[in-house]
Amino acid sequence: MTVFAMAPDGVRIALHELGDPEGLPVLMIHGFSSNTRRNWIDSRWSASLADAGLRGIGMDLRGHGDSDRPSTGYAVERFVDDVDAVLTQLALDEPPAAIGYSMGARLLWRHAGTRPHAFRALVLGGLPAGDPFQRFDVELAHRALRGEAEPGPMESFIVELAGVFPEHDPTTLVTLAGEVSQTLFDAQQAPPAVPTLLMTGERDRRAADTETLLPLLPHGSFAPIPGRNHVNAPTSGTFRRTASAFLAQHLVSPA
Template identity: 80%
Template sequence: MTVFAMSPDGVRIALHELGDPDGAPVLLIHGFSSNAQRNWIDTGWSGALAEAGLRGIAMDLRGHGDSGRPTTGYEVPRFLDDVDAVLEQLMLDEPPGAIGYSMGARLLWRHAGTRTLAFRALVLGGLPAGDPFQRFDLDLALRAMAGEAEAGPTESFVVDLAGVFPEHDPATLVHLAAEVSDSLFDPEQAPPTAPTLLMTGDRDTRAPDSASLVPLLADGRFAPIPGRNHMNAPTSGAFRREATAFLAARLRGDAAAA
């Protein structure tokens, strides 16, 4: 089932239900150029959430999936406002848990760090200590897409990802990356205080330094995702099992799931 929340600037944010409809709520946020369907639904997270007694609510970020795709309006504060709008739409009795991957993990780090009561526990996957959009050149990326220039490493990374899934508009995602890059991710600014599990593939060259973020957290730990890189980590059964057990233990008070 898909419903929509309305952001303060009028962009519709799509929400997809998965897992146990009567379980403890968990917000799921996908990575750049992905969407709820690709990141969570197609990769078996619904079954893992249901088995752990968790209700998943997976949002499509603006510019992705079934959410609105404005031509501009991709500054980081707007993404934070979108999460606020989703939480308001859900009208939950108590703060939920949350799982984010890559860009979704960076968004949740920022959101939970500045809204300390929004979430009871977090799982952040594929989270680098720096920002992969650093020194992103929009003009160069657009010229590379048109075959008029050779992209640099950052531009090539963004352009390649923007064209992965046919349901997305690559130009929209490239502009999104440019606007997000105006507010680079700095994990030392307001780290989350909620219990946080960091998980990254042990073959991930995009986020090889996730474990270095643990000392910034009030209650944090790190676990590797065996045999996975940045692109295929969400398909890992080990990722699903450890993430859902971590959240179940903190949202349902189930000591056996810890």
Template identity: 80%
Template sequence: MTVFAMAPDGVRIALHELGDPGGAPVLLIHGFSSNAQRNWIDTGWGDALAQAGLRGIAMDLRGHGESDRPSTGYDVPRFVDDVDAVLEQLALPEAPGAIGYSMGARLLWRHAGTRPHAFRALVLGGLPAGDPFERFDVDLAHRALEERAEPGRMESFIVELASVFPEHDPATLVTLAGEVSATLFDPAQAPPTVPTLLMTGEKDDRADDTAELLPLLRDGRFEAIPGRNHINAPTSRAFRRTASAFLAEHLAGGR
């Protein structure tokens, strides 16, 4: 059953349960153009979390999955507020762990860096050291989506991703990418201070510089995901098992 948290601007954020219902809680945040079902539920994360004694709560980012899709309202502070709203809705007795992938990883880095007591440990997958939305022309992307212009490399990538899953509205996701790109990701601004595991596919050409983030972390480590690229890394058994074991270790005693 899907439940909803209410963001400060009235947008409903959908939440999905997976893993062990009585386990230590872990918030899961998917990447751009994906959703909780595609990123976590369909790819076997529920079994991996359950085996590690973890309860997963996967949120659909605004504009994705079963969450609301406003015509505007996708600036970075709103996404950070959404995580606050989800944590308030959950009303957990202890701070949870969290797993984020790609855009979800950037969101968790930003959130945890400014709210150091919100999470006890993080796993951040497919996280580039820079901002993949840099130099993104949202107007050109919209025209390309309508087949009225030839997109550049970044616009082509975003339009292609926005059109992958039929349950999403590509125009909404292009707007989202444009608003997010107004606040470029600066990992040095407020790095997380909690134990953090960085994981990226060894064939990921979108985040092949993840390990460069390690010096910014107080307690961080990096592991490559064997044989995976940016798109298929969430389906990796090694990713699921390593992430679940890391969080189980750091959340032990919190149940």
């Protein structure tokens, strides 16, 4: 059953359960143009979470999945507020752990860095050291989406991703990318202080520099995802098992 958290601006954020319903809680945030079902459920994370005694709570980002899709309202601070709204909705006795992939990983880095008591441990997958939305021309991307212009490399990448899954609205996702790109990711601003595991596919050209973030993390570690690229890394059994074990360890015996 899908439940919803209400963001401060009235946008509904959809939440989905997976793993062990009686397990220790883990918030899960997918990447751009994906959703909980595509990123986590269809990739068989439920069994790995359950085996580790974890309860996954998958959050559909605004503009994605079963969450609301406003025509505007996709600034970075809105996404950070959405995480706050989800945590308020969950009303957990203790802070959960969290796992994010790509855009979801950037969101958790920002959130945990400014709210140091929100989570007990993080796994951040497919996280580039810089911002992949840099140099993104949203107006050109919209024209390309309508077949009125030839996109540049970044616009082509975003437009292609925006149309991957039929349940999403490409126009909304291009608008989202444009608003997010107005606040570029700066990893040096308030990095997370909690135990954080970075994981990136060995063939991931979009996040090949993940390990360079380690000096910013007081309790950071890195593990590669063998044989995977940016798109298929979430389907990796190594990713699922390693991430689940790491989070379970820190939820049972937090550092």
